[in-house]
Amino acid sequence: MTFQQGRRRPRQRGIALIEAMIGVLIFAFGVLGLIGLQAAMTRAQTNTKFRADAANLAADLIALIQTDTIANMKQYEKASCAAYPRCKEWRTKVKSVLPSAEDPEVTVDTGTSKVDIIIRWQQGSDTNQYQTVLMWQP
Structure with a gap:
């Protein structure tokens, strides 16, 4: 009997x-x-950056309006903006900062002392919007 036989x-x-x-x-x-997760975080961060840019652009327009005269308020509306240099420059800035930005909608109501600003832009397949309202004391 060898050792090999006993092993399994x-x-x-x-x-x-x-x-x-x-x-x-x-x-x-x-x-x-x-x-x-990284891709979702990058998308969210990009969206947040564009929203912050839109808020800053709206604040820029509010500053322009507040430093202008009451007589020029209607010049900031969408129909007149292209002819008014201050508004035209701001609108050009909006289009250069935000991707596929549409012409901003600015509605001035001097009767109620209210300015409504809507900025829209396209990010991928999503349409985004930022809206703010300025009210002042006459």
Whole structure:
């Protein structure tokens, strides 16, 4: 009787390889999840930046309106803006800062002392809008 006869051969082979493959698969799903999260965060950050830019542009227009005379208030409306240099310059700035920006809508109501500003822009397939209202004491 030799020592070779008393040994048994293991029947399970390759278990470590299967465990390693399952571990790699779980790791790959985790990495894909992180990539998706990073993409969503980048989209949200870009959207936030454009909203902040729109708010700053609206504040710029409010400053222009407040430093102008009451007689020129109607010059800031959409129909007259292209002919009024201060408004035209601001509108050009809006189009250069925001992606695919539409002509801003500015409505001036001197009777109620109210200016309504709406800025719209296109980001990918989404249309975004920022709106603010200025009211003043005559």
